Amino acid sequence: VFVTDNFFSLLGKPEMQGEPLSVRRFEEVLKGIREKNPCDHTAEGDELLTIQQPDGVRYIMLRSTIEGHAKIGLAEDVTAAVLERKRIEHERDHDILTGLYNRQAFNRVYTELFAAPERMGVAALMMMDLDNLKHINDTYGHDWGDQYIHRTGLCLAENTPAGTVVARLSGDEFMLLFYGYPGREQIREKVRILSDAMHKSVAVLPGGSELRISISGGMAWYPEDSRDMETLKKYADFALYQVKHSHKGCLQEFSMESY
Secondary structure: OOOOHHHHHHOHHHOOOOOOOOOOHHHHHHHHHHHOOOOOOOOOOOEEEEEEEEOEEEEEEEEEEEOOOEEEEEEOOOOHHHHHHHHHHHHHHOOOOOEEEOHHHHHHHHHHHHHHHHHEEEEEEEEEEEEOOHHHHHOOOOOHHHHHHHHHHHHHHHHHOOOOOEEEEEOOOOEEEEEOOOOHHHHHHHHHHHHHHHHHHHEEEEHHHHHHHHHHEEEEEEEOOOOHHHHHHHHHHHHHHHHOOOOOOEEEEEOOOOO
């Protein structure tokens, strides 16, 4: 096997440079590199390796073709292109102010999940509204309202388990999807943790005064209430409506009897 001088350096194995290699030894080394580093495949069948280098993470594309009796391979540093693609995808899918999913991304993710019921388990859809946004905007201006929204988004992101789908739908509307749980109580415990964190979280207003984040929420259950997202949204929105018109700042589960 013949390699150019920087081949193994690109793959994070500079110590291999110049070592005589049989086909078997070469394949063993590549196998070790693949096992040590995250490896994805492109639509064209090429390999994309994530290599930790001294100057940071590098993305290396591996391609190969057969020409006669020879196998020709190419290792190419595509870090700039990958980072640009990731930036574009992030801006497409995330709300700029909070860093949470936007409506479009939320719809795409839940559609994929609902197409695989085995991943859903017991799930809960929660619709949430900020209670004080209009007051802050009218009193202090929209810049302070944006800070209030940003603080809320940060609290939601930091106090929900990994895998929870969290999105900002519009100005003061948020939506959460907890999924993959064995029962309701496990989700209720996660919601209690989130609720406690929200009650402790504050936004600092002009003059140094503090305003605690107040958010109202309604929650509907999958699969007990419905297996259809549009129906779950309607039920969660109904529970939210009840909260907004009775005791703001609380979270309430959907009740078919009340509905």
